[in-house]
Amino acid sequence: xxxxxxxxxxxxxxxxxxxxxxxxxxxxxxxxxxxxxxxxxxxxxxxxxxxxxxxxxxxxxxxxxxxxxxxxxxxxxxxxxxxxxxxxxxxxxxxxxxxxxxxxxxxxxxxxxxxxxxxxxxxxxxxxxxxxxxxxxxxxxxxxxxxxxxxxxxxxxxxxxxxxxxxxxxxxxxxxxxxxxxxxxxxxxxxxxxxxxxxxxxxxxxxxxxxxxxxxxxxxxxxxxxxxxxxxxxxxxxxxxxxxxxxxxxxxxxxxxxxxxxxxxxxxxxxxxxxxxxxxxxxxxxxxxxxxxxxxxxxxxxxxxxxxxxxxxxxxxxxxxxxx
Numbered sequence: 374x375x376x377x378x379x380x381x382x383x384x385x386x387x388x389x390x391x392x393x394x395x396x397x398x399x400x401x402x403x404x405x406x407x408x409x410x411x412x413x414x415x416x417x418x419x420x421x422x423x424x425x426x427x428x429x430x431x432x433x434x435x436x437x438x439x440x441x442x443x444x445x446x447x448x449x450x451x452x453x454x455x456x457x458x459x460x461x462x463x464x465x466x467x468x469x470x471x472x473x474x475x476x477x478x479x480x481x482x483x484x485x486x487x488x489x490x491x492x493x494x495x496x497x498x499x500x501x502x503x504x505x506x507x508x509x510x511x512x513x514x515x516x517x518x519x520x521x522x523x524x525x526x527x528x529x530x531x532x533x534x535x536x537x538x539x540x541x542x543x544x545x546x547x548x549x550x551x552x553x554x555x556x557x558x559x560x561x562x563x564x565x566x567x568x569x570x571x572x573x574x575x576x577x578x579x580x581x582x583x584x585x586x587x588x589x590x591x592x593x594x595x596x597x598x599x600x601x602x603x604x605x606x607x608x609x610x611x612x613x614x615x616x617x618x619x620x621x622x623x624x625x626x627x628x629x630x631x632x633x634x635x636x637x638x639x640x641x642x643x644x645x646x647x648x649x650x651x652x653x654x655x656x657x658x659x660x661x662x663x664x665x666x667x668x669x670x671x672x673x674x675x676x677x678x679x680x681x682x683x684x685x686x687x688x689x690x691x692x693x694x695x696x697x
Contacts, residue, residue, distance in 0.1 A: 544615035567613035
């Protein structure tokens, strides 16, 4: 059994059983991968992948268990390499962060600016996607950190640490009726108008749906997007009333009116997640603390020693998180 074979079966699964795509990503040949997978299966005496002719069709039950262990082994190997680099090249390396547009555009710029100033020899790569894609990337080891509001809880492979709470604002043009009304905004007021907001499963969208459901109302959602800037563009076009993260409003939006909706929709919590058992470099701890100052190295290390996510969540029950 070789590490190369373990890496091949993990990457084949990551590429949806497409051996050609796997070979391209690993800069090797398709026949070479197929041969090594077959040799591993012959050695173990079981099939890791089911086949139809020359095509892989599914991962067998035994294959799922083997690939899960292979993930852990490869993670440990990467950890050994990271430990060595921590001692030989403490201020050099790379950092892959997977996150949503809202985090990348509004929450992370100052963090990244300070981080790059402190660690200029660390290559930082930002990957944007859906919360599920982001969490999956971290769970599979393709990203060091996943930063999102939704979906992180779906992955048992991740340690998830709370960073901050955030609220929503209703965004309208200056001549919109909601911009001129007196008194606190109500959900009944919002329900009268077509809505422009986040795609379901994105940036706390579930809290919006829950608020309407609790009042027995049906939101008139006419347009959804993954990008707060796109939502604001369609508000300007008069398509509907926008509901976005309050932090997504800035000085460039002076032509719009943002109405606080924190009393209507429950606050959401952004978390940072990373794979259990990963060795965190010094610069990784620095990044976490820059993003969430209460997550010091000592706090993160203590959280990593806990047995499950329930214990991690309990650890932060009495921590007062900042609100954005």
